[in-house]
Structure formats: C-alpha cells, structure tokens
Amino acid sequence: MLIAKSIDYYYEGATPLFLNVTFSMREGEIIGLMGKSGSGKTTFAKILAGYEQPNNGAISIKQKKGNAHPVQLIWQHPEQAVNPKWRIKKILGEAGQIDQRMLNLFKIKKEWLDRFPLQLSGGELQRVCIVRCLLANPSYIIADEMTTMLDPISQVSIWETLLQIVKERQIGMLIISHDKLLLRRLCKKILTFDQLVH
Numbered sequence: 001m002l003i004a005k006s007i008d009y010y011y012e013g014a015t016p017l018f019l020n021v022t023f024s025m026r027e028g029e030i031i032g033l034m035g036k037s038g039s040g041k042t043t044f045a046k047i048l049a050g051y052e053q054p055n056n057g058a059i060s061i062k063q064k065k066g067n068a069h070p071v072q073l074i075w076q077h078p079e080q081a082v083n084p085k086w087r088i089k090k091i092l093g094e095a096g097q098i099d100q101r102m103l104n105l106f107k108i109k110k111e112w113l114d115r116f117p118l119q120l121s122g123g124e125l126q127r128v129c130i131v132r133c134l135l136a137n138p139s140y141i142i143a144d145e146m147t148t149m150l151d152p153i154s155q156v157s158i159w160e161t162l163l164q165i166v167k168e169r170q171i172g173m174l175i176i177s178h179d180k181l182l183l184r185r186l187c188k189k190i191l192t193f194d195q196l197v198h
C-alpha cells in the first residue's frame, strides 16, 4: 500500500500550493487523476516518487522490492527525463538488467541501443523511458501525461502493452491526464485533485 497522509507543499517563497492532501493506492490498483492545470498534480507525483520532500505530512510505502525507489515516474517529456549524453544502452542499464522480452514488447530496436536520446523520435524515446521504469521493478508507477504527445495509434499500443505488464506484476498505477476518455477506458477509479484535499 502507498499512503500519502496530510501532505502540505509550497515552493520556496510562494504561497502554499496545496495543503492536507491525502491519497492511497494498493498494488495492482489503477487510478486516474484529473484536475485543473497548475493545481499541483505533477508536484504531488514528484513527492510520491521521492523527488521532492513535503513541508508537512508523510508518505509510507509498505513494500520495497530492490534498490530503486518503489515509485517510478514516467514523464510527459521523455527528452527531459534522460541524460542526453548517455547512449540508450547506458540509460536502460542503469535501471536494471536489460531484458530482451521488454525490448520486444515495446518494439525497441537493437540498433537504438547505441544511439543518444536526441537520435530517437519522441515516441521512440518515451518507449525507452517506459522500459527503463519497468526495469527498475517498481511497486507503483505514476504516468504523468505519458502519451499526450503521441499519435492515437501509438497511444493505444503503448497503453495496451504497459497495462498487460502492470496487471501481470500487480503494480499500482496512477495515471495523470486531462483526457477523460482515456482515463475512463483505463481506470475503474478516477479522482480529481480537489478530492484529495481533506
């Protein structure tokens, strides 16, 4: 179980972005999160994944599988999520042992492994980032506008593959999106960020 209890957060010098946010997710659960632009969804995702510390409140995560953080984030802009000076092989290898089945599932070609991130398209690089996330063997994944910049056919194919693995491994998944139809298709439970404020 991932539990965020009474989280407050403010960026330095700014008024509080949010106060008293409470959220929980079980492993294997798939939850959609919507909310006004600028309300703090991405910031909250960073807190859950350990990139930011809350000003008040606590995060507790029951299960830890390995050395990597048990909550892994997949960002909207993959080019900002990787070291541009590292070849794809190194980017993936840092997360865990490169697994050929994963490369096949996400249609990652062997020749890409020797390229740098800017030598892949946005969609290709996003698939690399998804595989990197899975190689870290997370208990929870947060996908923050993960497929917003992809064409509809690629979106469907990526979500089908990722959800198959998420279900196989009973990973908990929080999907942040403004796309109501996408969330309705993927999630039984859809929350708005306002509903998390208690």
Ligand SMILES: Nc1ncnc2c1ncn2[C@@H]1O[C@H](COP(=O)(O)OP(=O)(O)OP(=O)(O)O)[C@@H](O)[C@H]1O
Pocket (backbone or CB within 6 Å): 011, 012, 014, 017, 035, 036, 037, 038, 039, 040, 041, 042, 043, 044
């Ligand atoms: N590093 C930062 N320093 C100061 N303010 C920031 C920083 N990062 C984000 N903010 C501000 O915090 C607020 C919340 O941003 P955040 O990205 O968490 O919102 P969001 O709900 O994910 O928005 P969107 O739906 O548009 O992606 C915004 O007003 C943003 O300008």
